[in-house]
Amino acid sequence: MKEVPAGPAAAEMEEKKNLTPKERLQIPTQVMREQEPGERIRNVKEVPFGYTDDQAKIEASRCLQCKKAPCVAGCPVSIDIPAFIKYIHEGDYKNAVHTIKNTNILPAICGRVCPQEEQCQKGCVVGKSLGGTDKAVQIGKLERFVADWEMSQGKADPPAIKPATGKRVAIVGSGPAGLTVAADVRREGHEVTVFEALHKPGGVLIYGIPEFRLPKAIVMREVENLKAMGVEMKYNMVIGNIHSVDELFAAGYDAAFVATGAGLPMFMRIDGENLNGVYSANEFLTRANLMKAYSFPATDTPIARSKNVAVFGGGNVAMDSARTALRLGAENVYLVYRRSKTEMPARIEEVHHAEQEGVQFLLLQNPLRIVGDDKGWVKQVECIKMELGEPDDSGRRRPVPIEGSEYMLEVDTCIVAIGNSSNPLIPDTTPDIETNKWGNIIVQEATMKTSKKGVFAGGDIVLGAATVILAMGQGRIAAAAINEYLATGKW
Amino acid sequence: MNRIIEKEFITPEVFRMRIEAPEIAAKRKAGQFIILRVAEEGERIPLTIADGSAGEGWIELVVQIVGKTTKLLSMLEAGGSILDLVGPLGKPTHIENVGTVVVVGGGVGIAPAHPIAQAMKKAGNRVISILGGRNRDLVIMEKQMKAASDRVMITTDDGSYGMKGLVTDAIQKLIDEGLKINLVVAVGPPIMMKFVSLLTKKYEIPTLVSLNTIMVDGTGMCGACRVSVGSKTKFVCVDGPEFDAHQVDFDGMMQRQKMYQVQEKEAMENLKK
Ligand SMILES: Cc1cc2nc3c(=O)[nH]c(=O)nc-3n(C[C@H](O)[C@H](O)[C@H](O)COP(=O)(O)OP(=O)(O)OC[C@H]3O[C@@H](n4cnc5c(N)ncnc54)[C@H](O)[C@@H]3O)c2cc1C
Ligand code: FES
Numbered sequence: 001m002k003e004v005p006a007g008p009a010a011a012e013m014e015e016k017k018n019l020t021p022k023e024r025l026q027i028p029t030q031v032m033r034e035q036e037p038g039e040r041i042r043n044v045k046e047v048p049f050g051y052t053d054d055q056a057k058i059e060a061s062r063c064l065q066c067k068k069a070p071c072v073a074g075c076p077v078s079i080d081i082p083a084f085i086k087y088i089h090e091g092d093y094k095n096a097v098h099t100i101k102n103t104n105i106l107p108a109i110c111g112r113v114c115p116q117e118e119q120c121q122k123g124c125v126v127g128k129s130l131g132g133t134d135k136a137v138q139i140g141k142l143e144r145f146v147a148d149w150e151m152s153q154g155k156a157d158p159p160a161i162k163p164a165t166g167k168r169v170a171i172v173g174s175g176p177a178g179l180t181v182a183a184d185v186r187r188e189g190h191e192v193t194v195f196e197a198l199h200k201p202g203g204v205l206i207y208g209i210p211e212f213r214l215p216k217a218i219v220m221r222e223v224e225n226l227k228a229m230g231v232e233m234k235y236n237m238v239i240g241n242i243h244s245v246d247e248l249f250a251a252g253y254d255a256a257f258v259a260t261g262a263g264l265p266m267f268m269r270i271d272g273e274n275l276n277g278v279y280s281a282n283e284f285l286t287r288a289n290l291m292k293a294y295s296f297p298a299t300d301t302p303i304a305r306s307k308n309v310a311v312f313g314g315g316n317v318a319m320d321s322a323r324t325a326l327r328l329g330a331e332n333v334y335l336v337y338r339r340s341k342t343e344m345p346a347r348i349e350e351v352h353h354a355e356q357e358g359v360q361f362l363l364l365q366n367p368l369r370i371v372g373d374d375k376g377w378v379k380q381v382e383c384i385k386m387e388l389g390e391p392d393d394s395g396r397r398r399p400v401p402i403e404g405s406e407y408m409l410e411v412d413t414c415i416v417a418i419g420n421s422s423n424p425l426i427p428d429t430t431p432d433i434e435t436n437k438w439g440n441i442i443v444q445e446a447t448m449k450t451s452k453k454g455v456f457a458g459g460d461i462v463l464g465a466a467t468v469i470l471a472m473g474q475g476r477i478a479a480a481a482i483n484e485y486l487a488t489g490k491w
Numbered sequence: 492m493n494r495i496i497e498k499e500f501i502t503p504e505v506f507r508m509r510i511e512a513p514e515i516a517a518k519r520k521a522g523q524f525i526i527l528r529v530a531e532e533g534e535r536i537p538l539t540i541a542d543g544s545a546g547e548g549w550i551e552l553v554v555q556i557v558g559k560t561t562k563l564l565s566m567l568e569a570g571g572s573i574l575d576l577v578g579p580l581g582k583p584t585h586i587e588n589v590g591t592v593v594v595v596g597g598g599v600g601i602a603p604a605h606p607i608a609q610a611m612k613k614a615g616n617r618v619i620s621i622l623g624g625r626n627r628d629l630v631i632m633e634k635q636m637k638a639a640s641d642r643v644m645i646t647t648d649d650g651s652y653g654m655k656g657l658v659t660d661a662i663q664k665l666i667d668e669g670l671k672i673n674l675v676v677a678v679g680p681p682i683m684m685k686f687v688s689l690l691t692k693k694y695e696i697p698t699l700v701s702l703n704t705i706m707v708d709g710t711g712m713c714g715a716c717r718v719s720v721g722s723k724t725k726f727v728c729v730d731g732p733e734f735d736a737h738q739v740d741f742d743g744m745m746q747r748q749k750m751y752q753v754q755e756k757e758a759m760e761n762l763k764k
Binding site: 198243267300301304423 | 514712
């Protein structure tokens with residue numbers, strides 16, 4: 001991919017308003033400038049800088065404005081993608097942002113963390129014609145560009161709020177699902193309180209996804225916008241402990257939305273998992289992000305000073321852990337994944353970035369046990385090599401261990417990033433909210449209604465560990481249903 | 492922000508702090524804890540609730556200065572406030588009338604043992620409390636414990652107060668007296684709980700211990716607090732903090748407590764500078 005120099009060439013391109021599709025297909029994909037790998041692993045600042053004005057317009061001119069837009073079909077919240085791209089091409093960034101915000105209130109976040117290659121960019125006709133999703137119109141980067149543009153314009157105008165209804169809605173959890181519902185329900189004129197267990201809002205966006213991928217200032221800004229709309233944020237409130245859901249109703253709330261996420265880390269149940277130096281990815285990332293352990297001792301929360309780190313897993317969480325470990329000063333970071341690279345669930349961009357930064361991928365390998373030294377610290381991890389066998393239930397070829405291929409990897413830190421299951425606090429304290437065998441809350445998909453009257457749920461607590469955009473998508477459905485329920489009183 | 496109502500040093504290293512927290516005070520039960528943060532870049536530390544009044548809307552903590560955060564906390568005065576305070580966390584002590592309950596508190600562990608003794612007494616149990624400390628100064632809250640118990644025994648390592656010896660010696664004495672003990676609840680340093688557990692296991696006396704592991708969120712999200720109980724991994728913040736002592740892997744737990752020893756020392760030294 002070659003970057004087209006901004007300047008005369010760009011201006012020329014711009015002038016041609018009526019490019020033929022063939023001409024459009026010849027315009028090269030625009031690449032965001034990034035911090036150099038060697039430099040960026042020594043800081044926690046965001047890796048890509050974002051498009052320049054010219055780049056954004058050029059990239060926008062690659063869009064064919066398809067009538068039956070496959071990109072929109074691929075977007076979980078059906079953003080009118082051709083329309084917003086057209087606005088960018090015309091330099092009307094304000095309308096571009098508004099178009100996105102009609103269906104997605106967090107574009108600066110989604111532009112950065114959505115798996116576009118699996119969603120909007122997957123069906124893109126440009127990408128298909130050129131033979132790869134990496135050549136598709138860079139919809140996510142354009143989304144990010146206009147969202148950042150809006151932020152650079154100072155305070156966003158809070159949306160209009162309808163007259164007060166006197167109805168109150170309690171939202172439990174301030175991740176993307178909770179924040180989405182807060183906005184949509186507040187707009188309708190209802191009073192909204194968000195209860196968050198931690199001392200800061202944002203859920204995974206704050207404690208999990210690292211600063212170098214999603215600057216925390218962006219998340220805080222979105223929360224400030226909600227506050228400006230009159231949403232009340234209450235931190236340090238663990239619902240289930242301080243108040244049960246029933247007590248919220250007794251205290252005068254008319255409806256509740258449960259968005260407590262999938263914050264229960266899974267371990268591998270292998271020997272040595274409780275040794276010193278073994279972390280769940282959640283703990284490692286929370287220490288680093290939420291508690292800013294990367295600045296210890298200027299900040300107070302410590303984290304291991306690791307030299308050799310093994311991360312187990314192949315998703316975004318694993319990539320984030322591995323790249324965070326590098327930034328904390330590790331010399332060798334191994335990513336141990338039991339399948340091959342094509343099966344990795346992580347966003348492609350994260351895999352590229354991790355490789356560039358020097359994360360060592362140990363593919364088709366699986367940890368068997370963690371071995372400690374005489375003081376109870378991690379010393380080694382025993383791994384076994386795998387090969388791909390017959391397809392399993394998920395359609396992916398099942399990895400099978402190769403007998404006799406065991407070997408020892410010298411490490412002082414292990415990070416387990418094999419997934420999260422759902423947080424049981426609410427279901428445990430509200431038995432009339434039904435859950436499935438994995439502990440996820442059961443909802444009616446069209447409304448996100450749970451089995452308990454007045455209670456809706458969405459995001460990872462319903463989906464299991466999923467994505468930001470799916471959490472938001474469920475939030476939108478729930479918000480519409482909550483507004484309807486409060487207006488009609490019909491369950 | 493929660494306002495500090497009172498602060499008082501009980502010993503040079505241990506202080507009592509009463510904090511305005513009406514919602515927590517209304518909800519908390521014996522055995523539960525809070526997590527707090529004292530500064531914007533501060534860490535989150537768990538502390539067991541020692542006392543509280545739902546009517547007056549406060550909770551009380553008894554804290555031993557062991558690291559930077561407890562030191563910073565000790566420097567706050569009445570009228571000041573706590574930046575972040577979350578609770579009540581963890582499962583409450585299971586309170587039931589079982590007959591005779593021995594409540595063991597070691598050092599600052601006496602503070603969280605106090606509401607347990609109170610609740611056990613209220614449930615109709617005969618409560619015998621054993622308070623242990625290295626020396627006389629470290630035996631705190633004797634008066635309150637006396638009010639909550641039918642009998643109080645005191646042990647000090649150096650014999651400066653009560654009987655010379657360890658809390659286990661006091662338990663042994665009760666057993667030798669022929670007393671039928673239905674339950675032991677022990678709160679204190681891990682090593683004390685371990686030896687209490689070893690002793691009561693020998694006599695097959697059901698025993699509960701309250702664990703105070705390293706924590707971050709306190710909601711079951713991170714696993715920092717995990718400990719092996721009956722060879723299953725449990726999260727102290729949500730599955731505990733109380734567990735069947737005879738199932739707890741105390742050695743593993745004590746090892747994990749040392750995870751940040753080096754960094755904690757550094758932080759303390761920096762603070763002194
Ligand atoms: C490290 C990491 C990287 C990720 N990367 C990506 C990515 O690149 N792209 C992507 O799309 N997705 C990614 N995900 C997944 C994505 O972050 C989640 O799917 C999404 O955040 C789910 O949103 P949510 O609102 O359902 O829950 P969460 O974001 O989990 O928020 C739940 C909130 O509820 C709070 N809470 C829990 N229990 C209670 C209670 N009892 N009372 C009060 N509050 C409570 C929690 O503290 C938390 O703040 C990643 C996840 C992780 C962990
Ligand atoms: S402290 Fe994080 S899970 Fe217990």
